[in-house]
Amino acid sequence: MNEGLSPQDRDRLEQSGRECFGRLTASLSHELNNVVSIIDQNTGLMSDLLATGDNPVVIDRTRLEKIVTRFSTQAERGTALIRLLNTFAHSVDEDKLAADPAELVRLTQSLWRRAAEMRRVEIEIETKAGGAEIPVRPFLVLWALFLALRGALDKCPPGQAIKIKTEMSSTGPRIIVDMPLEGAGEIAVSADLENLMNCCQGWLYTKKEAGRFAQELQFKGHSSP
């Protein structure tokens, strides 16, 4: 996938791919750790209540209901996180050579939810290109979005939203990462993103207008039957 790049550019690009995998899985594992911490504390609370020495043990119904709700909420949250982690892990599978841009944008929104929350930024999505296909491994598209979003998130003013849109152009599917410019300062486009788009036989366009900055990831592709 990386023919035509200088050895230095290739090394740097490969490093950014590892960073993408590392940062996103780290973010998910931190959130899973919070889930485990809550379950752990509530297990401890149950033990505390059982250790009162009363026989039979008398536990206030409202208190018990609260603990049960916390267990079930965290079990649901943990399941969703594990599903997300699993989908992301399988995005590198060798046998997957077609990526649905709408599905990957939804996945990106979920993968980046916590990081965006940390910076008090919203990630909004608009997926119109249903049924389109990009003939690359899904991870490459997630990686390209990682490179586009990393810079955008660092520069997006708190309280504002980054929009990710999918569109179908005459040459193929396009994913647009669009953010407000006000107060954002200068935004440097990642050279790794340009190289990665070349490797995917796509193009990267940037646009600054009406107080907004957009990175357009144009892929070659088609509509699936």
Add this chain to the structure above:
Amino acid sequence: MAKVLIVDDEKDFTETLSERLESRGMEVETVDNGLKAVDKVENKSYDAVVLDLAMPGIDGIETLKRLLAKNPDLQVILLTGQGTVKSGVEAIKLGAMEFLEKPPNLENLVARIKDAQSRRIMLFEKKMQDTIEDILKKKSW
């Protein structure tokens, strides 16, 4: 009775932890972000602040800096996720009393809070002694 402030954006975590610490005779308050924590320590004194590293807005490290700028004697116990030991070490360098990995072992956390309370009393006594010595020096002839 030790006075504790818990700072974490995970409401289910802070609620449960405070319930457990209260059942061990502590007085506990909770806030869900760093800015609220800074406000709290401005108006009230605590024996220990239990602070999560990863929070929306200002993170644990930045909160720690602001808390210690307001009150350099504050005893802060930082809770870090797995794999963020580096941040824990950074926190100690900045003046945190201790860092514990999340999920924390409760008995260990209780012991650290008691250490924090003892340290605070020691610091207070030392300050009082320094003030008295200072007065005696000024008044002696």
